[in-house]
Amino acid sequence: MNECKQMTVWALAFTSDMQMIDTARNGNEGECTGEEGNCGCTHPEKNLISTMTIQDLERTETVLLTHSPCETCAFELYYNMKLQHVFYKEEYRKTDGIEFLQLKGIETRKVDWTKWPIEQERVTG
Ligand SMILES: [Zn+2]
Numbered sequence: 001m002n003e004c005k006q007m008t009v010w011a012l013a014f015t016s017d018m019q020m021i022d023t024a025r026n027g028n029e030g031e032c033t034g035e036e037g038n039c040g041c042t043h044p045e046k047n048l049i050s051t052m053t054i055q056d057l058e059r060t061e062t063v064l065l066t067h068s069p070c071e072t073c074a075f076e077l078y079y080n081m082k083l084q085h086v087f088y089k090e091e092y093r094k095t096d097g098i099e100f101l102q103l104k105g106i107e108t109r110k111v112d113w114t115k116w117p118i119e120q121e122r123v124t125g
């Protein structure tokens with residue numbers, strides 16, 4: 001999967017006791033057009049879900065994101081996982097995703113990590 005020319009966004013899946021299950025970043029099977037908001041890249045949440053097994057999805061309770069999820073990704077996370085907590089580093093554009101998760105009783109929090117746990121990430125996909 002090709003990297004996005006605009007920005008790199010990560011999604012990380014954890015169990016209830018914070019064991020990392022899987023990671024994914026945004027990207028494109030083809031070529032990123034570099035056009036803002038329409039670059040053709042798939043969001044990391046979607047890539048994460050598509051690479052995980054059903055068993056792993058079912059034991060994912062916490063998702064860490066570099067950027068708060070868009071509404072579509074928030075739906076995908078909520079309906080595919082045993083989601084309880086979503087933590088993110090930065091708010092990204094619209095907050096509908098966060099509002100949806102809050103409405104569903106998911107804890108959402110902006111967290112300032114001193115060390116983001118994927119500096120030494122392994123790339124999936
Ligand atoms: Zn892109």
Ligand SMILES: [Zn+2]
Nearest residue numbers: 043069070073
């Ligand atoms: Zn998204």
